[in-house]
Amino acid sequence: MPTSIKSDGQIAGHYGPDEMATVVFERDIGEAGHYPFTRGVHADMYRGRLWTMRQFAGFGTARETNKRFRFLLDQGQSGLSTAFDLPTLMGLDSDDPRSAGEVGRLGVAVDTVDDFHTLFETIDLEQISVSMTINAPAAIVMAFYLAAAQERGFDWKKLRGTIQNDILKEFHAQNEIVFPPEPSVRLVVDLIEFCARHVPQWNTVSISGYHIREAGSTAVQELAFTLADGLHYVDETLRRGLPIDSFAPRLSFFFNAHNDLFEEIAKYRAARRLWAELMRETYRATDPASWKLRFHAQTAGCSLQDRQPEVNLIRVAYQALAAVLGGCQSLHTNSMDETLALPTEHAVTLALRTQQVLAYETGVTKTVDPVGGSYFVESLTQQMHDDAEIYFERIRSYGGMLGAIDAGFFRREIAESAYQYQRSVDQDDSVIVGVNRFVQPDEARVETLEVDASVENTQVESLRRIKSARSASDVLRTLAEVRRVAAAGGNTFPALIEAAKARATIGELVKALADVFGQHTLHEQ
Amino acid sequence: MTIDHLTTTPTTDDKSAAHVRIVLAKVGLDGHDRGIKVVARGLRDAGFHVIYGGIWQSPNAVAQAVLDEDALWLGISLLNGAHLTLIPQVIEALRECGLPDVRLVLGGIVPPKDIPALTEIGVSAIFGPGTSVAEIAASLQSTHAKATNVAELLVSFQQRNRRSLSRLLTMIAAGQQLRDIRDWLNANRPATEASAKNKFRTIAFTGNGGVGKSSLIARLVAELRSRGQSVAVLSCDPQSPITGGALLGDRIRMSDCLPDEGVFIRSLPVASGSQGIASNLDLMSQALEGFGFDVVLIETAGTGQGDIAIRNFADALVLVMQPESGDSIQWEKAGLLEIADVIVIHKSDLPSAERMEGELREQLSLPGHHPATLIRVSAAKNTGIPELWEAISHPSFNRVGTAPRVF
Ligand SMILES: Nc1nc2c(ncn2[C@@H]2O[C@H](COP(=O)(O)OP(=O)(O)OP(=O)(O)O)[C@@H](O)[C@H]2O)c(=O)[nH]1
Ligand SMILES: [Mg+2]
Numbered sequence: 001m002p003t004s005i006k007s008d009g010q011i012a013g014h015y016g017p018d019e020m021a022t023v024v025f026e027r028d029i030g031e032a033g034h035y036p037f038t039r040g041v042h043a044d045m046y047r048g049r050l051w052t053m054r055q056f057a058g059f060g061t062a063r064e065t066n067k068r069f070r071f072l073l074d075q076g077q078s079g080l081s082t083a084f085d086l087p088t089l090m091g092l093d094s095d096d097p098r099s100a101g102e103v104g105r106l107g108v109a110v111d112t113v114d115d116f117h118t119l120f121e122t123i124d125l126e127q128i129s130v131s132m133t134i135n136a137p138a139a140i141v142m143a144f145y146l147a148a149a150q151e152r153g154f155d156w157k158k159l160r161g162t163i164q165n166d167i168l169k170e171f172h173a174q175n176e177i178v179f180p181p182e183p184s185v186r187l188v189v190d191l192i193e194f195c196a197r198h199v200p201q202w203n204t205v206s207i208s209g210y211h212i213r214e215a216g217s218t219a220v221q222e223l224a225f226t227l228a229d230g231l232h233y234v235d236e237t238l239r240r241g242l243p244i245d246s247f248a249p250r251l252s253f254f255f256n257a258h259n260d261l262f263e264e265i266a267k268y269r270a271a272r273r274l275w276a277e278l279m280r281e282t283y284r285a286t287d288p289a290s291w292k293l294r295f296h297a298q299t300a301g302c303s304l305q306d307r308q309p310e311v312n313l314i315r316v317a318y319q320a321l322a323a324v325l326g327g328c329q330s331l332h333t334n335s336m337d338e339t340l341a342l343p344t345e346h347a348v349t350l351a352l353r354t355q356q357v358l359a360y361e362t363g364v365t366k367t368v369d370p371v372g373g374s375y376f377v378e379s380l381t382q383q384m385h386d387d388a389e390i391y392f393e394r395i396r397s398y399g400g401m402l403g404a405i406d407a408g409f410f411r412r413e414i415a416e417s418a419y420q421y422q423r424s425v426d427q428d429d430s431v432i433v434g435v436n437r438f439v440q441p442d443e444a445r446v447e448t449l450e451v452d453a454s455v456e457n458t459q460v461e462s463l464r465r466i467k468s469a470r471s472a473s474d475v476l477r478t479l480a481e482v483r484r485v486a487a488a489g490g491n492t493f494p495a496l497i498e499a500a501k502a503r504a505t506i507g508e509l510v511k512a513l514a515d516v517f518g519q520h521t522l523h524e525q
Numbered sequence: 526m527t528i529d530h531l532t533t534t535p536t537t538d539d540k541s542a543a544h545v546r547i548v549l550a551k552v553g554l555d556g557h558d559r560g561i562k563v564v565a566r567g568l569r570d571a572g573f574h575v576i577y578g579g580i581w582q583s584p585n586a587v588a589q590a591v592l593d594e595d596a597l598w599l600g601i602s603l604l605n606g607a608h609l610t611l612i613p614q615v616i617e618a619l620r621e622c623g624l625p626d627v628r629l630v631l632g633g634i635v636p637p638k639d640i641p642a643l644t645e646i647g648v649s650a651i652f653g654p655g656t657s658v659a660e661i662a663a664s665l666q667s668t669h670a671k672a673t674n675v676a677e678l679l680v681s682f683q684q685r686n687r688r689s690l691s692r693l694l695t696m697i698a699a700g701q702q703l704r705d706i707r708d709w710l711n712a713n714r715p716a717t718e719a720s721a722k723n724k725f726r727t728i729a730f731t732g733n734g735g736v737g738k739s740s741l742i743a744r745l746v747a748e749l750r751s752r753g754q755s756v757a758v759l760s761c762d763p764q765s766p767i768t769g770g771a772l773l774g775d776r777i778r779m780s781d782c783l784p785d786e787g788v789f790i791r792s793l794p795v796a797s798g799s800q801g802i803a804s805n806l807d808l809m810s811q812a813l814e815g816f817g818f819d820v821v822l823i824e825t826a827g828t829g830q831g832d833i834a835i836r837n838f839a840d841a842l843v844l845v846m847q848p849e850s851g852d853s854i855q856w857e858k859a860g861l862l863e864i865a866d867v868i869v870i871h872k873s874d875l876p877s878a879e880r881m882e883g884e885l886r887e888q889l890s891l892p893g894h895h896p897a898t899l900i901r902v903s904a905a906k907n908t909g910i911p912e913l914w915e916a917i918s919h920p921s922f923n924r925v926g927t928a929p930r931v932f
Pocket of ligand 2 (some may be wrong): 824
């Protein structure tokens with residue numbers, strides 16, 4: 001019997017009623033659209049509305065990304081998803097010496113609210129939902145977005161979209177960290193609180209397992225650590241005095257769609273069930289919207305290979321199938337060339353077409369939860385559910401989330417899984433087509449996208465112009481206010497938005513907060 | 526003077542030369558460290574001595590790590606697309622450190638069209654996604670440490686060539702030409718300073734794995750730098766008893782201050798069964814003194830019999846413990862409480878530190894105990910560090926000259 005090294009459990013050759021003996025239909029499975037939502041958050045699932053096809057995009061300047069956004073909307077994409085460059089993700093200005101060589105490279109470069117005006121030029125923010133992948137400086141970027149929207153006359157109450165705003169997984173896996181854990185979480189909660197009051201349709205956190213999985217975790221670890229992160233945000237927001245039903249419906253999730261089809265499907269189903277149980281039974285939420293775990297999925301970047309890159313198209317298609325059979329609300333499919341460089345327009349189009357074929361040709365959307373009731377899928381869902389609870393207990397044994405982070409628990413667990421996986425590949429226990437099996441000496445080259453090397457200069461020049469045109473005293477005054485509020489412990493948002501309007505830069509705002517919060521230095525395990 | 530053209534002399538004990546030393550690090554802003562960590566562990570299991578430098582490193586800090594660790598190989602992982610900016614900076618930094626012969630390999634995402642430009646400036650190999658650890662290990666095997674002519678080495682050492690210091694430490698660690706080196710160092714001892722305050726000192730830190738020795742030393746290094754003292758750290762970490770490979774990770778906690786010429790960090794693998802310390806630490810310390818460092822801080826790879834040996838030549842032995850660990854009882858039994866000069870209750874930010882201090886004070890006040898200084902410190906909160914240094918540098922802990930150095 002082969003053991004699945006990607007998950008903690010073992011996969012048997014046959015499943016039947018015996019394996020499902022502990023599963024009670026009404027309690028553990030139920031109907032789609034009903035507690036515990038194992039089968040899906042909507043009663044009619046994709047019969048009512050397809051998932052949102054949302055391709056992550058961003059590179060170069062705001063001007064170039066705006067062009068890509070408009071191209072994607074013309075191609076039939078239904079929402080926008082913004083990738084920021086590394087300096088922005090780390091809260092640095094484009095003219096910071098540490099940004100050299102990285103400006104606009106892996107995402108769009110932004111420094112001030114003016115870049116947000118350019119980024120969404122001619123796009124109606126009351127009509128299109130916008131997602132932004134940003135974490136450590138998420139509060140600042142959200143302030144830029146809200147300031148720009150207000151300056152353009154949009155109504156905050158009508159804005160729809162998602163900000164990732166999930167700092168905990170950065171500590172576990174991705175390392176895009178600026179402040180120490182405690183103040184970092186405080187900023188997350190500031191955003192949750194502010195939006196609950198003023199931007200009610202905004203998804204305030206996209207609690208992300210994606211990066212945990214990319215860092216090498218198993219499916220069960222991804223599931224357990226992500227939900228544990230979510231619970232920490234819930235606890236911290238409750239401590240601010242917000243009632244659970246005032247913010248829980250706006251928490252959303254983001255999972256990886258990896259290779260093992262059924263394991264992935266079971267992961268999404270177990271996630272929905274666990275979250276519903278926790279929200280209703282432990283946190284006593286009464287609004288069914290608080291119980292529903294809605295999630296975005298992205299196909300696994302770490303599964304892409306640079307050998308025989310066209311084969312990635314096929315991997316992505318199966319991964320997308322897992323996400324859809326698992327009931328995702330939105331989906332990003334990776335482009336085949338992403339292990340080589342940023343995707344070309346051709347590759348991005350094929351990735352989007354993959355979703356369209358799935359949606360319109362395969363027929364998988366016609367039936368709600370077509371895999372429900374499968375002995376295998378239901379047993380695996382139960383197993384994932386139970387294994388995740390064991391992890392929750394282990395996290396509690398460290399005194400909770402921050403204690404476990406401090407002790408290096410998550411990083412150790414993830415690194416161990418990554419290592420075990422690599423060993424199994426190196427020993428040919430796990431097959432990767434084109435890499436350790438079916439290797440082909442002469443490989444087709446695919447075209448790659450070139451980011452214009454002048455981006456950095458253009459961006460630095462535009463930043464210089466903005467800085468010389470703004471009122472220095474307004475900047476100083478609003479930054480001082482940010483520092484004051486940060487130290488006093490109030491919600492930082494009103495001060496951040498004022499500073500954004502005064503054209504303070506992301507780097508200046510990070511600095512102001514760091515003066516109070518301190519900077520995080522990473523001394524990993 | 527550079528030493529890359531020194532002649533080769535046969536050596537007697539070449540155990541460590543069988544293990545290739547490689548520094549692995551990430552430069553730039555990207556924090557994706559799955560690949561580099563997997564490779565670090567894989568190379569250790571393949572018998573390498575891997576010094577893991579961590580993420581967010583500057584090219585200059587990386588070059589200093591290679592120099593001070595006397596590594597032959599440098600592996601840089603990059604997934605940020607900035608290789609054409611950052612790699613030339615790394616190569617320039619290596620050149621500035623006088624390391625033109627160090628071989629640089631890259632891992633990560635490099636578009637095929639950029640490969641020629643990188644190989645042209647001196648990148649030896651590029652490993653994309655899907656490369657197995659075995660492939661990487663195989664391509665790093667092909668170089669051997671150059672054994673060096675000790676006489677020439679000592680000449681350039683005397684001219685304060687840092688790479689010669691680094692090479693010398695490698696020879697000492699490997700037990701090569703010990704007699705010659707010792708004689709030379711003894712004959713060329715720097716004149717002792719008159720004031721006891723600025724006297725050269727060697728301080729050893731011991732304690733169980735994970736009590737925070739490295740974090741504590743990192744804080745102490747910063748403290749000493751702010752007092753204008755130069756510091757060298759000799760950091761012992763265990764070696765696999767099966768492959769002899771080692772993953773040397775102490776350095777990562779100490780790298781915040783780099784690059785800094787006034788700080789030297791050397792990671793030393795310790796064979797299992799060798800009592801938690803590398804061989805010939807006293808001679809290494811003497812070499813660092815000869816080179817002009819004011820203070821040498823030694824981190825053991827865990828408590829053991831080696832602590833007694835260290836105490837014989839170090840000016841002070843600091844025993845580090847943490848609350849809720851049962852440490853104090855264990856050390857009482859092992860007799861360590863008797864030989865430690867300073868006892869640190871570390872992680873004093875944890876709630877039970879105060880209670881532990883009370884219990885220990887009682888224990889130490891029993892008749893027959895020698896009066897160790899007891900201090901609460903938190904590296905995390907950066908508290909107690911100046912007090913710790915005051916205690917350590919107390920003139921009474923100054924055994925050198927009174928106790929014989931042991932080999
Ligand atoms: N609470 C707390 N944790 C600390 C402190 N200093 C270090 N740590 C944590 O303790 C763990 C071990 O720290 P290290 O400095 O690597 O300990 P070490 O004794 O050098 O460990 P080894 O070299 O593996 O024996 C890490 O998780 C640190 O984050 C402190 O002052 N307070
Ligand atoms: Mg250590």
